[in-house]
Amino acid sequence: MILPRPLLERFPALASSRVRELLSFLIIGGTSALLYTGLNVLFTKAGIRPSVSIVVTLAILMPPTYYAQHRLTFRSDRDHRSAFPRYVGAQLFGNLLALVAAEVFASSIRASPLISFIIIAGMVAGINYGILKFWAFRQAPEPA
Secondary structure (H helix, E strand, O other): OOOOOOHHHHOHHHHOHHHHHHHHHHHHHHHHHHHHHHHHHHHHHOOOOHHHHHHHHHHHHHHHHHHHHHHHHOOOOOOHHHHHHHHHHHHHHHHHHHHHHHHHOHHHHHHOHHHHHHHHHHHHHHHHHHHHHHHHOOOOOOOO
16 A cells, blocks of 8 residues: 655645645634634524624634634734734724624525625635734834
8 A cells, every 4th residue: 555645745835834824824714714604693593683693703703713823824923912902903894894794784694694604704704814914913023
């Protein structure tokens, strides 16, 4: 039996730090998005208003997702006192759009919560990647 070559040997592009970062973001963010979608569907079907559901879900998921993105995806050296508020700001900005959509399209979301929250999670993920990479977790400037 011939053992398969290691993944990085077969796909050398995976060794690139940019590809590693993007894959890590997608895995961590994807896991968070699945939980986000599942919790929002559960809460909405339980009768909670979609916008309130989003706020509760964010409060549950934000701390562990922050830590994983800070440590694993962006491998940031930015101090948590600086990075976490920026992360929260990025999440609030991206999710503000989700809250607006939840209010404007509340009846559509109630009719099809799974598809609706998948779309919302994808929209927020795309916006957040850029904000996190270029602002929240960017290398902290050297003190003067």
